[in-house]
Amino acid sequence: MRALAEEAVGGTLSPARIGRGVDQVSAPEQRGDRIRWIDECSGAGRTWLAGCDQLRVHLNRTLMAGLFSFESHFAHYPAGAFYQRHVDAFRGQANRRVSLVAYLNDEWSDADGGQLVLYPTDHPQVRVTPAMGTLVVFLSEDLAHEVLPASRDRYSIAGWFRVNQSSTGRVDPPV
Ligand SMILES: O=C(O)CCC(=O)C(=O)O
Numbered sequence: 001m002r003a004l005a006e007e008a009v010g011g012t013l014s015p016a017r018i019g020r021g022v023d024q025v026s027a028p029e030q031r032g033d034r035i036r037w038i039d040e041c042s043g044a045g046r047t048w049l050a051g052c053d054q055l056r057v058h059l060n061r062t063l064m065a066g067l068f069s070f071e072s073h074f075a076h077y078p079a080g081a082f083y084q085r086h087v088d089a090f091r092g093q094a095n096r097r098v099s100l101v102a103y104l105n106d107e108w109s110d111a112d113g114g115q116l117v118l119y120p121t122d123h124p125q126v127r128v129t130p131a132m133g134t135l136v137v138f139l140s141e142d143l144a145h146e147v148l149p150a151s152r153d154r155y156s157i158a159g160w161f162r163v164n165q166s167s168t169g170r171v172d173p174p175v
């Protein structure tokens with residue numbers, strides 16, 4: 001995780017967008033993070049993607065989840081940036097099924113803000129402190145969540161396990 005954190009801090013990132021494919025737009029009023037997709041070009045990226053693939057296989061074996069692929073990006077939220085309440089996938093429209101968030105911030109205290117707030121439908125909200133070593137996994141279509149503004153730079157990795165929804169005999173592209 002530390003090697004990934006160094007990559008996230010050292011590399012160039014682009015404004016995050018919402019939507020998919022040709023419908024993607026940048027929407028700073030909804031999310032203020034900057035992102036970079038993680039690929040196999042670095043050792044840290046390969047290790048991360050290989051570990052997430054093991055989790056994918058495990059979820060398929062134990063839950064018959066049918067997860068087909070994984071996509072993942074670094075995200076940097078500068079001080080004051082947030083991501084408004086949202087779900088990561090809309091039922092029937094998207095192929096993201098399981099979301100995963102990992103945090104890369106050393107010595108984070110609650111006073112720094114930047115919590116991930118989860119809104120389960122029939123339970124009180126859950127607040128997660130974005131401290132190094134914390135990993136959150138949830139169903140992409142079911143759990144609304146938001147990122148609160150922080151008073152300092154906040155680094156995370158977000159990833160999504162996807163099912164294959166190709167209906168034309170052609171396999172979905174990875175991103
Ligand atoms: O960084 C986080 O805590 C969550 C980010 C998120 O919800 C997303 O990228 O969809």
Ligand SMILES: [Fe+2]
Binds near residue numbers: 086087
């Ligand atoms: Fe999200």
